Amino acid sequence: MQMTENTATLPALGWLGATLVTYTAALWLNRRAGGHPLLHPLVLTTATVLMLIAVVQTELKQYQQYTALIHWLLGPATVALALPMYAQWQKVRELGWRLVVAVAVAGTLAPVLAWGCLYLTNAPLALQLTMLAKSITTPLAMETSRMIGGIPALAAVFVITTGIVGAIAGPFTFRLLHLTHPQAQGIALGSVTHAIGTARAISLGEAQAAMASLGLCVNGIMTALVLPVVIRAL
Structure with a gap:
């Protein structure tokens, strides 16, 4: 033995x-x-x-x-997301509803557009549900995907792919749209491309990095709480 x-x-x-x-x-x-x-x-x-x-x-x-x-270890990593949120809490209070609205729009629009593409191509339902969790960090995405009937392992693949594409396309998109406001850049990267986008935001500047951390945490928490409720209601 x-x-x-x-x-x-x-x-x-x-x-x-x-x-x-x-x-x-x-x-x-x-x-x-x-x-x-x-x-x-x-x-x-x-x-x-x-x-x-x-x-x-x-x-x-x-x-x-x-x-x-x-x-x-994904469990403790999820809990650790509270640290950057706490560190930026004063900024959250200053921005108030404007921050929440910006993150909510970004966190809703990106996955819904991706889900729409799968829906139009008659992809399996589990695949469609998994795509809805693509814009939050891996630990939350896997657990949220499991709760709504998706595929947790595939959710991790979608999350990583989203982050890499966003990290590459993000700065180019900012230049194309003449988006120079550092806070807007940070919120966009953090809310849509989670941790990988936040890592990219660090290279753009301190303000972008701080706001990306906020976008990452706020969108992750909002999606993890709201998405299962919405799916059950439907």
């Missing part, structure tokens, strides 16, 4: 270590590249781990079991 437990523990430790080392290397590479969104650590880590899984011929379900600790 002891030998069986040790045998099961070894691959779990190996995959945990491989994932963490890969992510650390991806962080280093991203910094060397000046934070280029195409070389985002999540993209590099995911691609590398998938290649390792294919080479070693490990089933994806086994990998998920071996790295269950990382999935569990």
Whole structure:
């Protein structure tokens, strides 16, 4: 029995270590590249781990079991979202209803447009519901997707894809629309492209970073609370 437990523990430790080392290397590479969104650590880590899984011929379900600790840490990560919210609480009070309206519009328009595209193409209902949680950070998106009948694992894919596309297209869109107000830029990036967009906002300036953190937290909380209620009502 002891030998069986040790045998099961070894691959779990190996995959945990491989994932963490890969992510650390991806962080280093991203910094060397000046934070280029195409070389985002999540993209590099995911691609590398998938290649390792294919080479070693490990089933994806086994990998998920071996790295269950990382999935569990999504819970504390969700709670930690309260920290940037608290740090910017004075700014929230100053902006008041204007902040709430801006975040609500951004957090509603982006997923509804994406959902509309799937609806028009007769995509499966679970896929449509999953898309509605694409603009909030991964821990909240996975849990919200589960609550409304979506696919949590796929929600994480949608979230990461949304963040990367937003981080790339965001600054270009600002230039195209001549949007120079730093607070508006930050709210847009944080509300629509969550943590990855917030990371991009940091490179634009301190004001953008602060407002992106607010947009990330406020939209995540609003979506997680409101979306399940709306879906049940429908």
